[in-house]
Amino acid sequence: MDMAITAARTEASPARGATSAVPAPTQLALRLAGLPISSWAFAVRLWIAVIISLLISFWLQLEAPFSAALTVLLLAEPTRGQALAKAGWRLIATIIGVSASIAITGFLSQSGDLILAAFAAWMGLCVYAAGLLDGYRAYAAVLSGYTVGLIAVQQIDSPQRVFESGFSRGAAIAVGALSITLVNNLLFAPDRYPRLMVQLAAIHRRIREYAKAVMQDEVTDLTATALLKREIVALRPDIASLATEASSGPLRGAAARSAIVAFVAELHAIRALAALPVAADPAFRERLTSVFDRRHDEPPSISPVGHVIDSAKNSADATAAPLVCALSELLRTDEEVRKNLVALKSGMRPPRAWRAPLYQSNRIAVESGIRASAQFAIASALFVLTGWPATSVPLSIVALVIGLGATTPNPRGFTTIALIASPIAIALAGAFEFLILDGVSDFPLLAIALAPFVVGAGLLISGPNPALASLGRLSLIFFMVIFSPSNPQTYNPQTFVFSSLFVCLGIGLLLAAQFLIPPVSQERRWRQLIASARHELGLVLSRSDRRYAPEEAMFRDAVRVGQIASAGSTDLQYRISIEEALSYFDQAAAIRLSDAKLTQLVGDPTDSPLASLAAEARTALVDRDAQRIRASARSLREAAPGDESLAIATSAALLLAGAVIEAAPSQPAPTEKGS
Amino acid sequence: MTHTFRELVVGGVLLAPFVTYALAALVIVLIIRPVLRLTRFANMFSHASIAELSVYVTILGLLMLSI
Numbered sequence: 001m002d003m004a005i006t007a008a009r010t011e012a013s014p015a016r017g018a019t020s021a022v023p024a025p026t027q028l029a030l031r032l033a034g035l036p037i038s039s040w041a042f043a044v045r046l047w048i049a050v051i052i053s054l055l056i057s058f059w060l061q062l063e064a065p066f067s068a069a070l071t072v073l074l075l076a077e078p079t080r081g082q083a084l085a086k087a088g089w090r091l092i093a094t095i096i097g098v099s100a101s102i103a104i105t106g107f108l109s110q111s112g113d114l115i116l117a118a119f120a121a122w123m124g125l126c127v128y129a130a131g132l133l134d135g136y137r138a139y140a141a142v143l144s145g146y147t148v149g150l151i152a153v154q155q156i157d158s159p160q161r162v163f164e165s166g167f168s169r170g171a172a173i174a175v176g177a178l179s180i181t182l183v184n185n186l187l188f189a190p191d192r193y194p195r196l197m198v199q200l201a202a203i204h205r206r207i208r209e210y211a212k213a214v215m216q217d218e219v220t221d222l223t224a225t226a227l228l229k230r231e232i233v234a235l236r237p238d239i240a241s242l243a244t245e246a247s248s249g250p251l252r253g254a255a256a257r258s259a260i261v262a263f264v265a266e267l268h269a270i271r272a273l274a275a276l277p278v279a280a281d282p283a284f285r286e287r288l289t290s291v292f293d294r295r296h297d298e299p300p301s302i303s304p305v306g307h308v309i310d311s312a313k314n315s316a317d318a319t320a321a322p323l324v325c326a327l328s329e330l331l332r333t334d335e336e337v338r339k340n341l342v343a344l345k346s347g348m349r350p351p352r353a354w355r356a357p358l359y360q361s362n363r364i365a366v367e368s369g370i371r372a373s374a375q376f377a378i379a380s381a382l383f384v385l386t387g388w389p390a391t392s393v394p395l396s397i398v399a400l401v402i403g404l405g406a407t408t409p410n411p412r413g414f415t416t417i418a419l420i421a422s423p424i425a426i427a428l429a430g431a432f433e434f435l436i437l438d439g440v441s442d443f444p445l446l447a448i449a450l451a452p453f454v455v456g457a458g459l460l461i462s463g464p465n466p467a468l469a470s471l472g473r474l475s476l477i478f479f480m481v482i483f484s485p486s487n488p489q490t491y492n493p494q495t496f497v498f499s500s501l502f503v504c505l506g507i508g509l510l511l512a513a514q515f516l517i518p519p520v521s522q523e524r525r526w527r528q529l530i531a532s533a534r535h536e537l538g539l540v541l542s543r544s545d546r547r548y549a550p551e552e553a554m555f556r557d558a559v560r561v562g563q564i565a566s567a568g569s570t571d572l573q574y575r576i577s578i579e580e581a582l583s584y585f586d587q588a589a590a591i592r593l594s595d596a597k598l599t600q601l602v603g604d605p606t607d608s609p610l611a612s613l614a615a616e617a618r619t620a621l622v623d624r625d626a627q628r629i630r631a632s633a634r635s636l637r638e639a640a641p642g643d644e645s646l647a648i649a650t651s652a653a654l655l656l657a658g659a660v661i662e663a664a665p666s667q668p669a670p671t672e673k674g675s
Numbered sequence: 676m677t678h679t680f681r682e683l684v685v686g687g688v689l690l691a692p693f694v695t696y697a698l699a700a701l702v703i704v705l706i707i708r709p710v711l712r713l714t715r716f717a718n719m720f721s722h723a724s725i726a727e728l729s730v731y732v733t734i735l736g737l738l739m740l741s742i
Contacts, residue, residue, distance in 0.1 A: 184724075189724075248712050250712075
């Protein structure tokens with residue numbers, strides 16, 4: 001089901017949408033029935049893992065063998081490290097969910113209605129937590145939520161069985177996770193890191209192209225910069241899963257993380273360069289652009305440019321100094337990216353390990369949590385009113401779809417896909433149970449009969465079309481829920497009709513509840529994000545802003561730019577919002593970099609007389625007053641002795657910050673307070 | 676001499692001794708991971724994932740034989 005999530009995310013990012021679920025380096029030219037052999041390998045691995053998980057569950061006589069098979073389907077990630085990371089989070093979330101189930105049932109076992117109310121509140125809390133996280137952490141948050149639905153709500157009439165049911169679910173999940181891990185290890189599931197290496201190199205190439213375009217004074221597209229940032233920050237969750245891939249995984253993860261942080265810093269350096277007048281000398285520009293033509297494994301050969309920059313550094317020219325500062329920052333960040341990519345390739349520690357902090361809007365998360373809670377409350381109230389005896393089953397389906405939908409950008413779209421997938425799954429499960437198997441009780445026959453269904457859906461999941469991939473995954477999951485393999489299989493048409501009806505009814509009712517209380521709209525999300533960017537620019541250099549190094553804070557801002565780039569709805573609005581977001585990003589980054597230089601300068605005991613000048617410059621930076629910043633830069637330059645390179649660099653950084661602030665479009669009056 | 680296995684009891688639920696061994700082996704593998712990284716263990720094999728799985732299975736087997 002999480003491929004559906006990935007798919008929904010890739011829908012929002014066209015550049016990632018081109019990425020197949022199977023890593024490109026492992027894709028062989030060989031094709032079978034028009035599909036790459038790696039897709040077939042993925043589908044066959046999935047089938048083998050499902051069979052092994054069912055076999056072990058039957059052998060151990062687990063209470064819910066279908067839970068083990070479902071775990072395999074949920075953990076079917078294209079690479080080994082991702083599956084392992086997700087399995088770890090799934091186990092942790094199950095433990096949290098089971099504990100919450102025991103607590104909720106223990107406190108409120110006398111009243112079923114109160115259990116439902118407490119569960120709605122818990123669901124809201126988990127959706128809120130998911131809104132503050134990303135990747136598999138967000139998945140774990142919602143899983144903790146709907147685990148309560150699968151355990152406490154399903155056992156609402158027999159609370160004494162909650163502990164037992166929690167244990168059997170935990171055992172089934174452990175069996176499923178072990179099966180897929182074993183199969184992925186023995187059947188050579190690909191690693192994420194070679195594909196990541198290719199993606200990072202491609203992004204670096206595009207950043208260099210952008211740098212060259214800016215240096216040649218060509219027209220550059222703002223939207224392209226924002227989309228590039230979105231692509232960079234979208235790699236963050238994938239990089240987190242590198243740690244589980246191999247023993248060298250944590251180092252590779254650190255190198256990749258530092259590389260994406262350095263990408264953002266390099267993009268900022270280019271944007272700062274774009275805010276300045278172009279260097280006049282065409283020969284110098286030519287030499288500069290040639291620096292960006294070298295390969296990653298080539299040693300740095302910036303000496304010709306470096307000499308020019310070094311000689312210009314000491315010049316007192318007010319126009320040359322910021323240009324030199326921006327150029328040396330660009331070359332420094334480019335070199336840092338190169339070193340990080342080399343470290344990633346060789347599995348070595350990166351020269352400097354950056355954190356990659358995540359920005360998530362607290363206000364949007366709270367709103368999503370409250371809305372999810374209300375949607376669940378409406379659906380459960382309707383089911384309670386019907387007075388049917390087995391409504392706990394559709395309620396847990398509702399919880400599951402709310403939870404998984406909460407990790408996608410468009411929860412209602414996710415519910416719609418689920419509603420389309422359910423009749424497909426019902427038809428397939430009906431044909432499978434009553435036409436193909438029709439009373440068979442041998443395990444080998446079950447395994448063979450499952451093959452076309454699981455392999456077929458596996459091929460869809462690993463295909464390039466994200467909508468088909470999510471449809472394939474959801475159909476397969478509902479198929480497994482409705483068929484519900486057990487030992488011995490009951491082949492009861494009544495059970496089949498009821499579970500089919502409940503799956504459709506649950507999802508249909510949830511969709512209706514989502515129309516009644518719609519999830520946070522893209523428009524609202526966009527407004528909140530812009531307001532938050534504006535609000536945080538006002539807080540730059542405050543105590544809360546100093547938690548991170550300038551590069552790390554830049555990355556956090558880039559995450560927000562990426563979210564704004566995904567949330568824009570109409571064309572004009574989209575362009576305006578991107579321009580505004582980028583301008584806030586540039587100003588905040590330039591201010592933080594200048595502040596870091598000032599701290600360095602004042603931290604040096606020989607320069608203590610400059611402390612008052614530095615304080616003055618800081619105030620000007622916080623006020624974003626370009627004139628005063630420039631005046632402070634000049635005073636600093638004049639107060640410093642002639643050969644004081646740090647003071648010169650600080651003065652140049654201040655001039656650059658002044659230029660960036662001046663280049664920013666005039667800001668509209670704040671309309672909404674940021675979160 | 677018959678080898679005796681102690682069962683793990685969580686809240687009155689008996690767990691197979693294998694679960695204890697599997698968890699202990701996992702903890703040991705996680706502890707020796709930095710050593711594997713330092714010795715560049717992964718670079719010695721064409722399929723590092725199978726080599727690391729084999730380390731786990733070896734530790735699990737040794738634990739079951741020795742405790």
